[in-house]
Amino acid sequence: MVAVSPFGARQIMSLPRASLGFFPTPVHPLARLERRLAAQGPRPSLFIKRDDQSGVAIGGNKVRKLEFLIGEALARGCDTVVTAGAQQSNHCRQTAAAAAMSGLECHLVLGGEKPSRVTGNLLLDQLFGAQIHWAGEHRKGEDLPRLVETLEEQGRTPCLVPYGGSSAVGASGFVAAMDELKAQIRAGEIPAPTHILVASSSGGTHAGMVVGAALNDLDTTIHGIAIDKEEHGGGTYADWLVGLTNETAALHDLRKHHARIDVSLDERFLGGGYGVVGDLEREAIALLARTEGILVDPVYTGRVFGALLAMIRAGEFSEDDRVLFWHTGGTPAVFAYAEELAMRPASDT
Numbered sequence: 023m024v025a026v027s028p029f030g031a032r033q034i035m036s037l038p039r040a041s042l043g044f045f046p047t048p049v050h051p052l053a054r055l056e057r058r059l060a061a062q063g064p065r066p067s068l069f070i071k072r073d074d075q076s077g078v079a080i081g082g083n084k085v086r087k088l089e090f091l092i093g094e095a096l097a098r099g100c101d102t103v104v105t106a107g108a109q110q111s112n113h114c115r116q117t118a119a120a121a122a123m124s125g126l127e128c129h130l131v132l133g134g135e136k137p138s139r140v141t142g143n144l145l146l147d148q149l150f151g152a153q154i155h156w157a158g159e160h161r162k163g164e165d166l167p168r169l170v171e172t173l174e175e176q177g178r179t180p181c182l183v184p185y186g187g188s189s190a191v192g193a194s195g196f197v198a199a200m201d202e203l204k205a206q207i208r209a210g211e212i213p214a215p216t217h218i219l220v221a222s223s224s225g226g227t228h229a230g231m232v233v234g235a236a237l238n239d240l241d242t243t244i245h246g247i248a249i250d251k252e253e254h255g256g257g258t259y260a261d262w263l264v265g266l267t268n269e270t271a272a273l274h275d276l277r278k279h280h281a282r283i284d285v286s287l288d289e290r291f292l293g294g295g296y297g298v299v300g301d302l303e304r305e306a307i308a309l310l311a312r313t314e315g316i317l318v319d320p321v322y323t324g325r326v327f328g329a330l331l332a333m334i335r336a337g338e339f340s341e342d343d344r345v346l347f348w349h350t351g352g353t354p355a356v357f358a359y360a361e362e363l364a365m366r367p368a369s370d371t
């Protein structure tokens with residue numbers, strides 16, 4: 023990791039960390055897409071950060087969090103990790119792989135019932151040797167404490183990885199990611215972005231980025247595009263996100279140095295809800311694939327990229343803006359959504 027902000031770097035350095043991913047992930051312009059959108063009117067410069075290439079088990083953003091979460095589990099002497107998510111959870115797939123890499127047993131509590139067809143992330147969970155527990159309606163880890171107890175009774179030493187990896191420790195992966203971005207800007211790999219768009223769902227990615235941007239004096243608006251309209255942590259998602267951002271800021275002693283941090287959550291693109299593919303996602307997935315040869319996923323990054331296109335078309339950015347689309351991964355879900363994505367070939371606009 024490249025130390026940029028002496029204070030932020032010192033906090034990061036003091037946390038236990040497992041080396042799991044391939045960092046820094048690449049950044050590059052989206053030149054063909056830019057030219058194509060230019061035909062429709064003024065548009066900002068566009069760039070992408072490739073956390074879909076983070077290196078563990080087909081990549082994704084959870085690897086950054088897991089470096090700190092697995093680091094903590096190993097430091098505490100755990101031999102087992104348990105976590106939870108939806109049936110096609112990218113977080114669970116990356117946790118299963120990180121556990122395999124680290125010699126830990128992995129238990130996953132997944133929402134829904136065992137499906138007749140095993141595909142996408144669920145197939146990969148099994149290949150990585152994770153033990154799967156089906157939880158019906160409880161896809162956000164409601165059943166984790168009971169599983170931890172059972173495993174303890176069986177003589178194991180389990181560590182709980184929170185839903186989505188989103189605790190202040192997990193979010194530290196994205197504090198470090200902003201150190202990484204700052205170093206790439208300094209090295210001239212991309213210009214400093216005026217706006218960053220990223221999916222915001224369990225919150226650790228967004229919260230860590232907000233804190234990391236402040237620690238690195240990055241003057242950029244981080245637009246968290248909300249993905250899931252359901253309640254979170256017993257209240258609204260926005261409340262949860264602000265709470266997590268404050269906890270992450272406290273862990274990194276941000277308040278001593280910065281009076282105020284802004285959390286910008288955009289809830290306009292929730293569509294049919296979590297995991298429901300609509301025209302926004304379908305068109306975005308097809309456009310990026312056909313113009314740049316890059317895959318975004320049906321649940322998270324397809325929605326964020328669709329939001330970016332809608333915001334450009336609505337004139338929400340100026341020609342002087344430099345917009346960074348942060349690709350958070352999710353690629354295996356493409357296969358699980360084959361029917362939704364293949365049913366109607368997307369239009370080219």
Ligand SMILES: *Cc1c(COP(=O)(O)O)cnc(C)c1O
Pocket residue numbers: 082083084112113186188221222223224225226227228319322323350351352353
């Ligand atoms: C989990 C996930 C996100 C959202 O990150 P959070 O930290 O949970 O808000 C975005 N994109 C993909 C592909 C994910 O798997």
